[in-house]
Amino acid sequence: MSAKITELDTEQLIKDTARRIFFGEGRFNATTQEIADAAGVNRTLINYYFRSRDNLFNTVFEDAQKQEHERTESIVFSTKPLKEKIMDYLDLYFEQSKEFPYLEIYMVTQMNQGCAYKDHESMSRLLDKFYLEIAVEMDKGNITKMRPEQFMLNFISLTCFPVSMRPLLQETMGFTPDGFDRLIEERKQIIMDLLFKPE
Amino acid sequence: MSAKITELDTEQLIKDTARRIFFGEGRFNATTQEIADAAGVNRTLINYYFRSRDNLFNTVFEDAQKQEHERTESIVFSTKPLKEKIMDYLDLYFEQSKEFPYLEIYMVTQMNQGCAYKDHESMSRLLDKFYLEIAVEMDKGNITKMRPEQFMLNFISLTCFPVSMRPLLQETMGFTPDGFDRLIEERKQIIMDLLFKPE
DNA sequence: ATTTTGTTTGACATTTTTGTCAAACGCAAA
DNA sequence: TTTGCGTTTGACAAAAATGTCAAACAAAAT
Numbered sequence: 001m002s003a004k005i006t007e008l009d010t011e012q013l014i015k016d017t018a019r020r021i022f023f024g025e026g027r028f029n030a031t032t033q034e035i036a037d038a039a040g041v042n043r044t045l046i047n048y049y050f051r052s053r054d055n056l057f058n059t060v061f062e063d064a065q066k067q068e069h070e071r072t073e074s075i076v077f078s079t080k081p082l083k084e085k086i087m088d089y090l091d092l093y094f095e096q097s098k099e100f101p102y103l104e105i106y107m108v109t110q111m112n113q114g115c116a117y118k119d120h121e122s123m124s125r126l127l128d129k130f131y132l133e134i135a136v137e138m139d140k141g142n143i144t145k146m147r148p149e150q151f152m153l154n155f156i157s158l159t160c161f162p163v164s165m166r167p168l169l170q171e172t173m174g175f176t177p178d179g180f181d182r183l184i185e186e187r188k189q190i191i192m193d194l195l196f197k198p199e
Numbered sequence: 200m201s202a203k204i205t206e207l208d209t210e211q212l213i214k215d216t217a218r219r220i221f222f223g224e225g226r227f228n229a230t231t232q233e234i235a236d237a238a239g240v241n242r243t244l245i246n247y248y249f250r251s252r253d254n255l256f257n258t259v260f261e262d263a264q265k266q267e268h269e270r271t272e273s274i275v276f277s278t279k280p281l282k283e284k285i286m287d288y289l290d291l292y293f294e295q296s297k298e299f300p301y302l303e304i305y306m307v308t309q310m311n312q313g314c315a316y317k318d319h320e321s322m323s324r325l326l327d328k329f330y331l332e333i334a335v336e337m338d339k340g341n342i343t344k345m346r347p348e349q350f351m352l353n354f355i356s357l358t359c360f361p362v363s364m365r366p367l368l369q370e371t372m373g374f375t376p377d378g379f380d381r382l383i384e385e386r387k388q389i390i391m392d393l394l395f396k397p398e
Numbered sequence: 399a400t401t402t403t404g405t406t407t408g409a410c411a412t413t414t415t416t417g418t419c420a421a422a423c424g425c426a427a428a
Numbered sequence: 429t430t431t432g433c434g435t436t437t438g439a440c441a442a443a444a445a446t447g448t449c450a451a452a453c454a455a456a457a458t
Contacts, residue, residue, distance in 0.1 A: 010405080010406090025311075026307075026308060026311040026312075027311075027312070028227075028308060029228055031444080031445060031446085032445075032446070032447095033444095033445075033446095041406085042406060042407055042408085043446090044406075044407070044408085044447085044448090044449095045405085045406070045407090046446095047446080047447060047448080048405075048406080051447095052446080052447075053445090053446065053447090102311075104364065104367065105304055105307060105308070107367050108225075108304060108363070108364055108366055108367045109225060109227060109304070109308075111366040111367050111370055112224075112225040112226075112301075112366045113225075113226070116370065117370045117371055120373070123371055123373075124373060127372065127373075144392070146389055147382075147385070149372065149382060150382070150385065150386065150389050152372070153360075153361050153368075153382070153386070154357060154389070154393065156360065156368075157356045157357050157359075157360035157361060158353060158356050158357065160356075160360060160364075161352075161355065161356035161359060161360040161363075162352055162356060164307070164360075164363075164364075165303065165307055165359075165363075167307050167310040167311045168303065168306050168307045168310050169352075169355075171310055171315065171316045172316055172322055173326065173348065173351070174319070174322075174323060174326075183346075183348060183349070183352070186346070186349065187349065187352070190345055190349050190353070193343070194353065194393060209435080209436090230414080230415060230416085231415075231416065231417095232414095232415075232416090240436085241436060241437055241438085242416090243417085243418085243419095243436075243437070243438085244435085244436070244437090245416095246416085246417060246418080247435075247436080250417095251416080251417075252415090252416065252417090399458100400457100400458080401456105401457080401458070402455100402456085402457070402458080403454105403455090403456085403457090404453105404454095404455090404456100405452105405453080405454080405455100406451105406452080406453070406454095407450105407451085407452070407453085408449105408450100408451095408452100409448105409449090409450095409451105410447105410448080410449085410450105411446105411447085411448075411449095412445100412446080412447070412448090413444100413445080413446070413447085414443100414444080414445070414446085415442105415443080415444070415445090416441105416442080416443070416444085417440105417441080417442075417443085418439105418440080418441075418442090419438105419439090419440085419441095420437105420438100420439095420440105421436105421437085421438095421439105422435105422436080422437070422438100423434105423435080423436070423437085424433105424434095424435085424436095425432105425433090425434095425435100426431105426432090426433090427430105427431085427432080427433100428429100428430085428431075428432090
């Protein structure tokens with residue numbers, strides 16, 4: 001019944017390192033050895049704390065999923081008007097994408113390998129709330145009328161794609177890392193202008 | 200000096216199968232055994248025709264890159280007006296995405312693992328041409344003024360993201376496969392309306 | 399000081415995946 | 429028929445990655 005005080009929990013250290021390698025560096029099939037090395041621990045500890053490699057992967061995956069969900073929830077269920085919520089989300093997303101640019105892509109590949117989404121319940125509550133607010137703004141004439149799902153897709157696409165596909169886009173479109181950062185920063189305003197009608 | 204007439208070239212069959220597994224099913228770390236099985240050939244043939252697994256992967260990757268590039272080129276360098284080019288691209292993209300939804304994601308992960316983009320030369324010619332046409336339309340007042348790169352990003356994001364992230368979106372947003380197909384089909388018009396000002 | 403408990407380690411076993419090779423095969427040319 | 433040649437195969441070797449285990453260790457509890 002200890003819990004080691006000397007340094008940060010080894011278990012957490014392994015998780016953090018794995019997360020960085022997966023979502024930060026995009027090295028989705030890093031070996032347990034590589035993760036252990038990066039964390040500066042013995043590889044066997046991965047088995048000690050997480051039975052198997054698969055288990056570590058799932059744990060890290062689910063943690064990230066949960067965290068992202070919570071952050072989104074706290075924005076969507078705040079009392080601010082929709083427009084501000086969307087700006088908040090843009091800030092949050094572009095910020096976290098600096099640390100973990102590959103998170104969504106990883107989720108897609110996982111999703112595809114039979115890893116189902118966990119919390120349908122709360123996700124659909126979140127979507128319902130969001131769709132409702134969108135519909136209201138459409139009635140007020142602040143947003144072009146369309147199915148709320150389409151608005152949602154527009155919003156997410158414009159926000160996430162440049163971040164998720166950054167390596168590809170940066171390479172093919174011929175940007176320097178700095179240049180691309182500036183491009184992303186500029187996008188906040190451009191996205192808002194696309195989503196909402198001018199006043 | 201034969202070239203086997205009985206059935207399609209084995210070499211091509213392997214390539215096609217690998218392509219389907221990578222880009223069609225998103226199983227990016229399929230083993231050579233799995234690919235051979237899917238193609239209905241002996242695994243050793245992969246080594247016979249493509250020396251190594253890596254070599255097969257690269258070949259398939261470069262072929263796809265080249266093919267996509269050619270198709271894009273033929274649209275961008277056609278004589279049609281910009282608006283029609285963009286509609287053509289939407290059609291092309293949504294069509295091919297039915298067969299290979301994971302192509303872009305695969306490229307991103309590859310890109311990240313040190314696989315550089317090949318044909319910078321012709322890509323930048325293509326982009327220049329495109330940017331020029333966009334600028335002209337902006338002057339005419341048909342497109343909201345912004346950096347052409349941003350317009351490009353908007354266009355690609357709106358088009359590619361829903362396709363690339365389909366497994367994730369479908370799952371989290373609670374769509375049936377058919378429902379999502381309809382959503383995608385509806386998007387063509389929605390994207391056009393977002394990109395161009397109403398006449 | 400000794401025991402206990404949770405952690406860490408290295409050596410080893412197992413499993414998975416890839417690569418090699420000689421022999422078999424089938425077909426067309428000599 | 430036989431020879432030559434590209435293709436195909438299964439058995440085997442090698443490599444890479446994961447998982448297990450007993451023993452060492454270190455710190456707290458007795």
